[in-house]
Amino acid sequence: MKRIVYSVLATISGLVLLLSYRTSLGEAVSAPLEPAGPTTATAAAPSPTASAAASTPSQASTPAATSSPAASTPATTSGLKDGTYTGSAVNTRYGPVQVQITVSGGQITDAQATEYPDSNGRDQRINERAVPILVSETLSSQSASIDFVSGATYTSNGYQQSLQSALDQATS
Numbered sequence: 001m002k003r004i005v006y007s008v009l010a011t012i013s014g015l016v017l018l019l020s021y022r023t024s025l026g027e028a029v030s031a032p033l034e035p036a037g038p039t040t041a042t043a044a045a046p047s048p049t050a051s052a053a054a055s056t057p058s059q060a061s062t063p064a065a066t067s068s069p070a071a072s073t074p075a076t077t078s079g080l081k082d083g084t085y086t087g088s089a090v091n092t093r094y095g096p097v098q099v100q101i102t103v104s105g106g107q108i109t110d111a112q113a114t115e116y117p118d119s120n121g122r123d124q125r126i127n128e129r130a131v132p133i134l135v136s137e138t139l140s141s142q143s144a145s146i147d148f149v150s151g152a153t154y155t156s157n158g159y160q161q162s163l164q165s166a167l168d169q170a171t172s
Helices: 002-020 048-054 121-141 153-171
Strands: 083-086 090-092 095-104 107-115
Touching: 083 153, 090 153, 095 121, 095 153, 107 121, 121 153
Parallel strands: none
Antiparallel strands: 083 095, 090 095, 095 107
16 A cells, blocks of 8 residues: 555656756746857867777767768868859758858958858857857868867758858869
């Protein structure tokens, strides 16, 4: 008899806890979304511990650890023709991403995301932080071999693929 009473009380307690859990805060987010500095999914210079961690099988199953064909074949800036090039629009889970670059003197002098997900407040908050970081990465690396922005993996992947498309146009 005691077991039945305890199991009923445990079930009721579990249901109360489960139903009182707030799953979404909506628009009233009290913590700021933007970190103190730019955070990327990969380090700029790999350390011995980072390379050892990258070789573990658990890392290969995460979306940030997988690489696209564009990441494995980065474009070099040698041979880029001057002009403005618009990459193909890449459809992501949250919407299309499209990049436009300006090449002058064989160097990428400007990069802009002409299209990116911004249909709701969450997309706007994420991408108003992520797009400037991606543009900065493009200008510093002068290729499509850029670091992804943590928290904006889909946008980063779409940006990288569209950037590679624009670089392909600039080299042909």
